[in-house]
Amino acid sequence: MLDVIGKRKYFLGFSGLMVLASWILAVTLGLRPGIDLKGGTEWQISFSKNDVTESAVRTALKNAMPEAGETNVKRAGDGSFLIRLPGLDEEVHQKYAEALKKDFGDLTEKNYSSIGPAIGSELKNKAIWAVALVLVGISLFIAWAFRKVSEPVKSWKYGVVTLLTLVHDVSIPAGLLAVLGYWQGIEIDTNFIVALLVVMGFSVHDTIVVFDRIRENLTINRGKKIELGEIINYSVKETFARSINTTLTLILVLLVLLVFGPPSLFYFILTILTGTIFGTYSSIFVASPLLFLWQKR
Amino acid sequence: MVSKKRLVAVLIFLVALSVGAAVFDYEPLWQKISSGGQWKLGLDLAGGSLLTYEMDLSKVAPADQNSVVTGLRDVIEKRVNLFGVSEPRVYNETSGGKTRLVVELAGIKDVNQAIKEIGATPFLDFREVTQTADATSTLKFISTPLNGRYITSAQLNFGSVTREPQVDLQFNDEGAKIFAELTEKNVGRPLAIFLDEQLIEMPTVREKITGGKAQISGNFTIDSAKQLIERFNAGALPAPITLINQQTISADFGKEAFDKAVFAGFLGMLAVILFMIIYYRQLGIFAAFALVMYAALTLAVFKIVPITMTLSGIAGFILSIGMAVDANILVFERTKEETKKGLSHYSAIEEGFRRAWTSIRDSNISTMITAAVLYYFTSSFVRGFALTLFIGVLVSMFSAITITRTMLRIFIGRDEIKK
Numbered sequence: 001m002l003d004v005i006g007k008r009k010y011f012l013g014f015s016g017l018m019v020l021a022s023w024i025l026a027v028t029l030g031l032r033p034g035i036d037l038k039g040g041t042e043w044q045i046s047f048s049k050n051d052v053t054e055s056a057v058r059t060a061l062k063n064a065m066p067e068a069g070e071t072n073v074k075r076a077g078d079g080s081f082l083i084r085l086p087g088l089d090e091e092v093h094q095k096y097a098e099a100l101k102k103d104f105g106d107l108t109e110k111n112y113s114s115i116g117p118a119i120g121s122e123l124k125n126k127a128i129w130a131v132a133l134v135l136v137g138i139s140l141f142i143a144w145a146f147r148k149v150s151e152p153v154k155s156w157k158y159g160v161v162t163l164l165t166l167v168h169d170v171s172i173p174a175g176l177l178a179v180l181g182y183w184q185g186i187e188i189d190t191n192f193i194v195a196l197l198v199v200m201g202f203s204v205h206d207t208i209v210v211f212d213r214i215r216e217n218l219t220i221n222r223g224k225k226i227e228l229g230e231i232i233n234y235s236v237k238e239t240f241a242r243s244i245n246t247t248l249t250l251i252l253v254l255l256v257l258l259v260f261g262p263p264s265l266f267y268f269i270l271t272i273l274t275g276t277i278f279g280t281y282s283s284i285f286v287a288s289p290l291l292f293l294w295q296k297r
Numbered sequence: 298m299v300s301k302k303r304l305v306a307v308l309i310f311l312v313a314l315s316v317g318a319a320v321f322d323y324e325p326l327w328q329k330i331s332s333g334g335q336w337k338l339g340l341d342l343a344g345g346s347l348l349t350y351e352m353d354l355s356k357v358a359p360a361d362q363n364s365v366v367t368g369l370r371d372v373i374e375k376r377v378n379l380f381g382v383s384e385p386r387v388y389n390e391t392s393g394g395k396t397r398l399v400v401e402l403a404g405i406k407d408v409n410q411a412i413k414e415i416g417a418t419p420f421l422d423f424r425e426v427t428q429t430a431d432a433t434s435t436l437k438f439i440s441t442p443l444n445g446r447y448i449t450s451a452q453l454n455f456g457s458v459t460r461e462p463q464v465d466l467q468f469n470d471e472g473a474k475i476f477a478e479l480t481e482k483n484v485g486r487p488l489a490i491f492l493d494e495q496l497i498e499m500p501t502v503r504e505k506i507t508g509g510k511a512q513i514s515g516n517f518t519i520d521s522a523k524q525l526i527e528r529f530n531a532g533a534l535p536a537p538i539t540l541i542n543q544q545t546i547s548a549d550f551g552k553e554a555f556d557k558a559v560f561a562g563f564l565g566m567l568a569v570i571l572f573m574i575i576y577y578r579q580l581g582i583f584a585a586f587a588l589v590m591y592a593a594l595t596l597a598v599f600k601i602v603p604i605t606m607t608l609s610g611i612a613g614f615i616l617s618i619g620m621a622v623d624a625n626i627l628v629f630e631r632t633k634e635e636t637k638k639g640l641s642h643y644s645a646i647e648e649g650f651r652r653a654w655t656s657i658r659d660s661n662i663s664t665m666i667t668a669a670v671l672y673y674f675t676s677s678f679v680r681g682f683a684l685t686l687f688i689g690v691l692v693s694m695f696s697a698i699t700i701t702r703t704m705l706r707i708f709i710g711r712d713e714i715k716k
Contacts, residue, residue: 044550090412090540110550116541118351118395130674137666145659191609194671194679198616198686201667205623205660212656242630246623249572253565253619257612261561262554265612272616 004236005229008289015286018278019168022175031174032181034189035084037124039117043093044110045100046080052104057081064099065092074185078263080110090114127193131170134197138204139163145208146215152228153218153295158211161290162204168286169203169279170196173271186267195271202250202272203279206243207287213239214288228295232288240284247280301707308703315590318597336600339607339681342555344548345382345403348412350538352396364526366396369538373398377411398538408545423479424489426499438489438496441479447472451526453519454512462522466511473509481505554608562615566592573622577629583704584625584697591621591696595689604688610681617689623660624697627653646705650698657694664690 004011035042058073061083072084085092093112100107143159173196180186213235221231254273261269321327324336340347352369354362366389374387377400386401405411424438447468454465468476479488480502487499570588573581595614604610632649640648668690671683 090409090543094409108547108549109545110547111545113544114542115544116351119349119542126674130670133670133674134667137670138663141663141666142659145662190679194609194682197667197671201664202620204663205620208660208663209627209656212659216652238634239630242626245576245626245630246620249569249622249626250616250619252568252572253615256565256568257558257561257615259561260557260564261612261615262557262608264554265558265608268609268612 002237002240003233004285004288005233005292008293011285012289012293015168015282018175019171022171022178025175025178026171029178029182031178032185032187033120033124034187034192035113035115035120036189037120037127039115039120041085041093041112041114043083043085043096043112044076044080045083045107046078046110047100047104048106048108049104050079052081054081056104057083057100060099060103061096064096076263085114123190127190130197131193134200135163135166138166138200142204142208142211146211153214153291157291157294161287161294162207162211164290165207165279165282165287166200166203168282169199169275172278173199173274176274177267177271180267191265191268192271195268196275198272199275199279202276203283205246206280206283209243209246210236210239210283210288211291214291229292232292236284236288243280243284247276250276304703304707308707311590311700311703315593319593322593322596322600334600337603337605338551338555339605339610340401340403340544340551341546341608342551342606343403344546344551345401346405346408346411346546347542347544348400348402348408348540349390349542350398350400351541352398352538354396362396364523368526370398373400377402397541404548408543412540412543422491423476424491425479425483426487426489436489438491441475443472443475443479447475453522453526462517462519463512464517464522464526468509468511470509473507476509476511477505477507555611558608558611558615562611562618565615566618569618569622573625577626580625580629580632580705583701583708584622584629586704587625587696587700588618588621590700591693592618594696595692598688598692599685602688604684605681607681609679610685613682613685614689617686617693620664620690621693621697624653624657624694625701627657628697628701643709646709650702654698657698661690661694 054073054075058071061071061073074082076082085096093114097107097109139159139162141159142162143156146155146158148155177186177188177192181188214232217231217235251273254269254276258266258269258273320330321334327334352366354365370387370389374385377385377387382402382405384403386399388399390397390399402408402411422440423443424440427437427439448466449469450467452465454463455461456463483502484504485502487501489496490498490500566588570585573584573588575581577584595617599606599610599614628646628649630649631653632645635645635648635652636642638645665687668683668687672680672687
């Protein structure tokens with residue numbers, strides 16, 4: 001039924017295209033950094049009156065302080081307003097609040113965050129380091145964990161293949177966010193980076209299950225004349241149900257969180273969900289063919 | 298082989314532990330039993346403000362930086378305590394060679410006012426003391442122009458004769474002049490030192506002092522002297538602070554998010570339980586029990602540590618529910634295989650546990666690597682997530698292996714042969 005090695009061209013081709021498309025999208029559309037990465041102020045308020053419009057708020061803010069520059073106002077699903085302010089000054093914040101109160105009556109400040117550019121660039125550096133460290137850390141661990149079965153596949157090759165699949169798994173959510181950023185104005189924030197790291201941790205679960213089985217079957221069949229491709233195919237087949245099931249339980253939880261969970265976590269969960277789905281795909285349809293392809297040469 | 302009696306004892310213990318943990322986790326019930334051990338909720342759930350200040354230490358000599366930093370924190374902590382906020386937190390955070398001061402104010406009403414008061418520089422001043430005529434001796438303080446602005450440094454010293462700790466102050470030229478005049482006027486009398494309008498020390502002047510060096514030897518312990526030095530240095534070596542980050546979350550907003558997250562958590566757990574029972578039938582029921590026990594135990598660990606629960610922390614925990622059954626799935630799938638090979642139901646399960654172990658171990662270690670990196674590379678909000686994920690994975694290894702295995706060994710008869 002399932003011939004991962006035989007049909008590898010299709011599986012690898014599909015993944016290759018997805019990754020390439022994601023990269024192109026990320027480069028051309030660009031990833032929009034959130035305020036915690038580039039600095040800025042985000043302000044969420046709601047009015048007790050519910051007939052306030054986006055443009056009315058925008059005008060009120062502009063009139064309050066024409067010199068402060070353009071503000072970005074967006075009405076959220078629950079009737080509250082998300083406002084981007086250019087500066088970080090607390091006085092500006094208070095002035096705006098007063099102006100809005102005067103025009104529209106009582107307001108509740110749900111959320112106010114103002115982050116300096118220094119913190120932002122520092123966070124960005126840390127995020128890059130964290131992603132790199134997790135990639136390298138997991139790959140090294142895999143290489144180490146498989147050290148006892150260096151024949152016929154060298155253990156470091158398991159590590160490198162894992163690294164490649166992890167890059168695959170984080171590239172696709174990044175591409176998705178680039179698209180969402182372009183059309184919906186969704187930004188990349190710390191949560192997105194965390195989501196990517198989590199995806200790597202999860203995705204490698206399934207990869208390990210498959211590799212573990214390959215490792216076991218290689219040991220059992222040592223000395224026999226069985227093609228590597230056949231062993232890999234067989235191993236993938238044997239572990240197919242559990243790869244799907246372990247992911248399925250996670251996907252169930254993620255879907256529930258996506259639908260019923262707090263809205264502020266929506267894109268965080270969406271990123272993990274996308275990464276998990278492609279991560280499972282890569283564990284089954286990418287990792288093993290890559291291992292085979294490399295070994296064959 | 299472990300005897301059945303012992304297995305039953307272990308299981309009873311584990312169930313009792315989980316029930317106890319569940320009671321401990323559920324705040325309304327736990328409050329009736331004990332007043333201690335409350336959940337710590339992060340600002341994003343409880344509502345409140347997080348203020349981050351950057352200290353400008355460029356004008357402070359490297360040797361004095363530590364005392365300036367701690368002094369600054371103490372001063373601000375004192376100010377913050379006046380706001381009447383429950384459990385305010387003030388702490389230093391160093392990152393990338395820069396020192397920051399973080400102020401957490403849970404449930405604060407007027408952040409604007411708080412920001413103003415925190416931003417004011419700590420004020421240290423000297424005052425003359427006069428005693429009123431009557432012997433009941435109420436003290437009267439007369440302010441002088443001498444204040445912390447004129448101090449260039451302060452350090453700890455020990456009296457040459459008494460060996461008692463004393464504080465050496467160095468004024469700048471202008472301060473030295475004022476100080477000389479002041480001491481000349483007050484020989485034999487006390488001079489009061491006020492910090493933020495509060496009397497902290499009242500040493501007696503022994504002689505006129507020129508050269509701008511002051512020694513204060515009161516009834517100091519080494520600690521009180523050090524504390525004073527920190528305060529002097531903070532007042533004297535102005536390390537200006539600037540607000541670089543402010544996050545304010547309303548209590549309602551936090552509550553709403555919290556309720557939604559908890560609801561989603563329960564629903565997610567229910568979905569996983571249903572899936573396990575529908576797919577694995579009898580074995581799934583055991584996994585479901587282990588999952589519920591996992592949730593109770595893990596939450597209890599969070600509460601004991603204690604981990605401040607943030608929104609992302611709860612999300613991390615909910616995700617770990619989805620992963621906690623992974624080990625069970627691996628074991629059960631393996632068990633199915635072994636059963637196909639013709640093993641009895643009982644030995645198939647034992648084999649399943651034994652053979653699935655390597656992949657369970659390796660995959661969990663990789664998650665722990667991720668959680669550890671997250672922990673060390675991120676700041677407070679994300680840390681909650683990393684920590685809950687890490688603890689969750691650890692406990693899940695225990696629950697999915699030990700708890701499930703114990704139950705299976707008891708309830709699946711050894712002689713039962715599966716067709």
